Each structure stands twice: as C-alpha cells, then as structure tokens.
Amino acid sequence: MNLEIKNIEPKAIWSHFADLNAVPRPSKKEERVIQFMVDFGNKLRLETFVDKVGNVIIRKPATIGMENRKTVVLQGHLDMVHQKNSDTNFNFDTEGIKMIIDGDWVKADGTTLGADNGLGVAAIMGILASTDIMHPAIEALFTIDEETGMTGAMGLEGNILKGDILLNLDTEEDDEIGMGCAGGVDITATRKYKEDEVGTESISYEIAVTGLNGGHSGMDINKGLGNANKIMNRLLFDGFTNFGLRISEINGGSLRNAIPRESFANIVIDKASKEPFLFELNDLINSIQLEYKSIEPNLLITLKEIPLPKKIMDLGVQEELIKAIYSALNGVYRMSPDIEGLVETSNNIARVIVKDGNIMIGSLTRSSSETNKWDLANSLRSSFELAGFNVEFSGSYPGWLPNINSEILNTVTKLYEELYKEKPNVAACHAGLECGILGQNYPNMDMVSFGPNIRGAHSPDEKAQISSTKKFWNFLIEILKNTPSKN
Template identity: 50%
Template sequence: MNNPIQHLEPKAVWKNFFSLTQIPRPSKKEERIIEFMKNFGLSAGLETWVDEVGNVMIRKPATPGMENRKGIVLQAHLDMVPQKNSDKTHDFEKDPIEPQIDGEWVKANGTTLGADNGMGVAAIMAVLESKDLVHGPIEALFTIDEESGMTGAFNLQPDVLKGEILLNLDSEDEGELYIGCAGGINGNFEFPFKKVSAEQGTIAYKINVSGLKGGHSGLDIPLGRGNSCKIITRLLWHGVQKHGLRLSSLEAGNMRNAIPREGHATVTIPANEKEKFEKCMLSFAETIKAELSVTEPGLQITATSAALPDYLMDADTQNRMLRAVYGCPNGVIRMSDTMEGLVETSTNLSIVKTDGETVKVICLLRSSVNSAKTDLTHMMGSIFELAGAKVEFDGEYPGWKPNPDSAILKAMQDVYNTRFGKVPEIKAIHAGLECGLLGAVYPGWDMISFGPTIRYPHSPDEKVNIASVEKFWIYLTETLKNAPAKPVA
C-alpha cells in the first residue's frame, strides 16, 4: 500500500514508520510486531535475538575506522497506546492505523498514531539498514509493553548488551535533551459489593461524560484537563445527596497512563424525583462545562432515560466508594523546586470500573523524589483504607537521576550547536521513561533521551511534526558519527 507519508523526508525513517502503522501493536498484544522486528534484523544480515519476555535485540558492527568508539545502545519501545474517538470503528488488535498528513503534522484518522514510540523504532531501523552511515558499534534494544507496565524493561537481563551509552529515542520535543525522569507506582483499590434489586417506583438513567481531550498522564497533567473519573463521580455524588440516586454500573477511563476522556454510569432515582433530577443534572452539567470551558471546550455531559438495570450496588458500598473517589487526589501535587516548570509529584485517577461484583479504582502515581512518591502512596492508601477498600500498590519503577557530567551529553550539546547553531535545552521529564529501569540493570550506562516533536500522545489527537523528524534524524546520525571514543588503555 502506498501512502503520502512514505514520500516525506527522510524517506528512510518514514517508510519504516508507515510499515509500523500497518502492524497492530497495542500494549500486551505485541506478538506480530516482535516477529516483524525479528525478521527485519535477520533479513538485514544482522545478529538478532529475542529474549524470554519478547524484547528484540539487534547488533550491528562499527563501520571501518570507528571501532574505537564507545558502543551505543539505541532503544525504543514497540507497543503503542490504543485510544480512539467514540465515533471511530477500529479494532487495535486487527486494524492498521490510518496515518495522514495534516499541514505540518502527521496524525491518524480518529485514533492514536503510534508516533510514541514508533518514530524512535523507525529511526533505529533506518540506522540498522543503512549502508552509508558512519558509526561505532551499535546495539538496538526494542522493548515491549512500555505503555502498560514496562514489562520489557523490568525483565531485561544484565550482561546481555555490551554498549556503554544508551540513547533512548522516546522523548517528544525536538531540540531538548532529557537527562532525568520521574518514577512511578500503580495504586489499585477494590470495593466488593452486594447486588440488590431496584426498588419499586424507581426509574433509570444513563449518565455520559464525553468529549474530553485526555492525554498523557505525566506530560499533560499540568494542563488542568478534565478527568472523566472525577467529573462523573462528582455528578453521582451530587445525585446521591440531592435525589436519592442509586448506582448500578460505572465505567470511566481505560488506561492507567492516559488522562481519562470518557465515562458512563447507569443509575436509578425515585420516579417522583424525575423532573428535579433532570433539571439538576442539566444545571450541574453547565456548571462543570463553564469551569472547564477553556481547557475542555468539547466536554459533553448527558443524562438520558434507560431501562431499569437488573441490579444495584448496595447502598453502603456505593456511598463509601463514591466518597473515596470524590476525595481522591488527582493532578499536580507539587512542582519541582530545582527545575522551573517541571512537575515533581502527581497522580492520575485513571480508571473507575464495576464488573458486577467489585468496583476497581486504578491510579498512577509519579514523582522524581522517591520519598514524595512514598508519601503519596501513604496518602492514597489512607483514603481508601478508611473507605473499606482493598489497597494494593504494584508496578513500581525507579526514576532516573540526572548526570550533568555525562560524556554523551557534552558530545550531543556540541553536535547540536555545530549543526543547528544553538545549544539544546537540558531537561528532566515528568514521565516514566524506561531509562530509570534500564539504568538499574546496567548502572554503568551513560544515558540521554531525545526525539522529534510529538503532541497529545496517548490520545486520538496525537501528532508528530514533520520538520522535526528530519532534524531528529540528522541529530541522531551526527551523534553516532561523533560518539565518544573509548579510553586508551
């Protein structure tokens, strides 16, 4: 299949990116992309292997005269976040992404694009298959499941890779070098409930929250976007207080690392509250929309008549759960004292979902300060323990401490200044880059993260800037050419 993006420059990168869009690769469902990458490496005549969890590794020798350079590990993750607009029919396990040019950007038709981290994967593929680039010893590390648990990075084995420098190609602002990131941990809270029958003289409604922007739960958390879990819980809590609302089912959010965009609940109220309830929901919806009018102009809140549900959640659990979720912290907790504009600590209330027996509440807690992350787990745990929930924290991953004396950092600053006439910005990121985990396995690695400009990752508005991809490619190849030499024995 031919597609306009394949004709963009640099063609070596864009043709590979288009190939990636045609292979379904949502987190936890990476079998086809793993096989594709394995075959890619073998077809290029390069040493290629897949480890026990599915990470793909490919080794390429240095070009003549570059054997004395430090070995570089080029790293990106194979999976992507599966998010789509509610009116888009798309099966992320079967259907290809539909990339399209939109002015200065490439985006997808109603879904996430997968530029996070497909652009990094495509660039590494272009390096591996190139016959004319100048570089020292190269190893490619393609990890799995970064977006949903960092399974690949967690299970990478030591002493497998030989490189001394890691270039992580998973950042989203061209011209910026990232030398640190936040660590994170998942908060899982569970409320078992009893099923009870709807009372006589009640009627049912379906409450819907939609049209929110969503976005990356780390990068976009300081933007003040609406959170569907918080909005719908606020509506339900208000309905309980004012109209005797009873809850049957609730579902909001579907990814722990994405700001939740949609939510819906099935509820009942006494029939004699019908007029008051509808008027109240309409008024309350307008209040919330007014509060978020700047950040969320597309927000829609509706309450429509529905069939009576087969069961309700028992009132005690309903009230404990709603109070806990309503009171649950969400958003920025603290800004960094050392880096202007950087979030230090945050939490994203990611998912609230009933399954007929329990209500599951999932949050992603992030911080670049380990003690602050620990404090946040205690705070969240205290709230949900008081409400009688089962509390569990898992999936913890470390942050990445900046090294301002890094040799590769100095080399990359010089390369960018020489090539583009300015020094790149040095930053840390409020997101869970794999560098923290990988650096724990290979503590001697000198690490940098960089990439092209990507906006609105983890949402159907995701897009990558075309011009930035070419600059990113030039920067990557010039960095490989100017990699630090090994110390002379």
C-alpha cells in the same frame, strides 16, 4: 494513505514507520511485532536475537573508520497505547493504524498514531538499514510492554548489552534533551458490594462524560485537563446527596497512563425526583462546562433515559465509593523544588469500573522522588482503605536520576548548539522512560533521551510533526558521527 506516508522525507524514518504501523502491537500482545523485528534484522543479515522476556536486540558493526568509538545502544519500545474515539470502529488487535497527512503533521483516523514510540523505533530501523551513514558499533534494543508495566526493561538481564552509551529515542519535544525522568507505581483499589433491587417507582439514566482531550498522564498532568472519572464522580455526588441517586454501573477511563477522556454511568432515581434532579444536574453540567471552556471546549455531558436495570449498588458502599474518589488526589501533588517547572509527583485516577458486585479503581502515581512517590501512594491507599477497599501496589519502577557530569549529555548539548544556534532544553521529564530501569542493571551506561515533536500522545489526537521528524533524524545522524572515542 499509508503509501503516502512512506514517501515523506526522510523516507528512512517514514517508510519504516508505515511498515511498523501495519503491525498490531498492543502492550502485552507483542508477538507479531517481535517477529516483525526479528525478520527485519535477519533480512539485513545482522546479529538478531530475542531475550527471555521478549526484547529484541540487533547488533550492527561500526562503519569503516568508526571502530574506535564507544558502542552506542539505540533504544525504543515496540508497544503503543491503544485509544480510540467512541465512534471509531477499529480493532487494535487485528488492524494496522490508518494514517493521515494534515499539513506538517501525521495523525491517525480516530485512534492513537503510535508515534510514541514508533518514530523512535523507525529511526533505529533506518540506521540499521543504512549503507551510507557513519556510526560506531550499534546495539539496537527494542523493548516490550513499556506502556503497561515496563516489564521488558525490567526483565533485561545485565550481561546482554555491551554498549557504553544509550540513546533513548522516546521524548516528544525536539528542542529537549532528557537527562532524567519519573518513576511510578500502579495503585489498584478493589471492593465487592451487595446489590439491591430497583424500586418500581424509579427511572434510569445513562450519564455520559465525553469529548475531553485526554493525554499523557505524565507529560500533560500539569495542564489542568479534565479527568472524566473525577467529573463523573462530581455529578454522582451531587445527585446522591440531593436526590438519593443510586448507581447501577460505571465504566470510566481506560489505560493508567492516559488521562481519562470518557466515563459512562447508569443511574437510578425516584420518579418523583425527576424534574428537580434534571434541573439541578443540568445547572451543574453548565457550571462544569463553564469551568473548563478554555481548556476543554469539546467537553460534552449528556443524559439519556434507559430501561431500568435489575440491580443497583448497596447504599452504604455507594456512599463510601463516591466519597473515596472525591477525596483521592488527581493531578499534581508536588512540583520539583530543584528544577523549575518540573512536576515532581502526581497521580492519575485512570480507571473506574463498577459492575456486577465488583468495584475496581486504577491509578498511576508518578514521581522523580522515590520517597514522595510512596508518600502519595500511601495517601491514596489511606483514602481507599478508610472506605473499605483493598489496595494493592504493583508495577513499581524507579526514576532516572540526572547526571550533570554525563559525557554524552555534554556531547549532545554542544552538538545541538552548533547545529541549531540555540541552547536546547536540558531537562528531566515527568514521563516514565525506561532509562531508570535499564540503569539498574547497567549502572555505568551513559544515557540521554531525545525525539521529535509529538502532540497528544496516549490519545486519539496524537500527531507527529513532519518537519520536526526531519530535524530529529538529522540530529541522530550527527550524534552518531560525533560519539566519543573509547578510552
């Protein structure tokens, strides 16, 4: 099927995307895709090198007649989010993505597609390989580890790039021109606990929350989607409060930048409480599914009896854990007072692990306001520290402040109106783009962001629109032909 992908128009993008998706490229394990890009640049006989943190830079001279235009940095990230359905047998470390054409969309077989940001990378490859596209001098910047820390952008030194303009190709709406984005910080709460013996007059169940949409923890955080960790905690709270439920293990969520789709918990109750526990829990399950029926129609909450575990959580720590997760904010904290419809500050309770005497709760807080980012982060810290957890902040990165006087923003906006006879949506987004970080070491670089329509990023439902990708490609070509002249 991947051979069919190569023949989709424009082949200049889809053929490179298919080649890229054949290379495993998990965050923090980008060695193979780095070498892939180096080989690509060297094969084209273009100046190609890797910086000290692993970013790949490829330079291509201006085409004839374009030498007086400002140098353009085309930027995308090499890594991709790895999510798969629980019934999909797939190894992201060793296998290439298996792609499917579904009408006007390309998707993957039970996994994330990697269109975020593979289509942006493929478009840059198409420009670098082209022989008939007019463009100014190009610096292609392929960053690493965007999805789990943005360490590539953070590690890029300020003397490497010579460009005046940066085109970030990492947005997911083809009528949108990005002029700003949110920053973020990872919040990790940890605690140890003692384990108790399981009583002989006990019965054990696995509770499974599955079938949620998941999605991007920035772009989709305002949609009211279900968070598997919060739903699971609601079930555990009810069972603990009314029937003395005890927790053996919890494994919920996965990556910090993905809204959790699944959570699994092994629990123990007294045999004497079995019937009323099952009755009330099923009643609660029906209520939750009713609450989410319009937005999470595939939500499934199941119980199955399992062998008794050897150990359960200490009772006091268990109570503090459940109440801490209940009190910790998940979702939108504040909407922007300046940009209508824009989420300013939010949090995603992304990961909950309870096992073998250790608890780990991982969250990602985002905000376009640095002060409100830390306000929410400190609110979450307070919730967890009051429950006896140790809390660490890490991976903090700044937002990208909008510049309404941007020359390239003005150029790109006018060009869009001329091409498509309508105004684009010029906006900041709640995702974490690398522009804010890159702007720290390159404060004079003029930046915008755009891309094709991508739906369900960071989830196995991710798909990219074929017609929109063609529009994106044509728009990119026109921008390069119309970049401003040097002063």
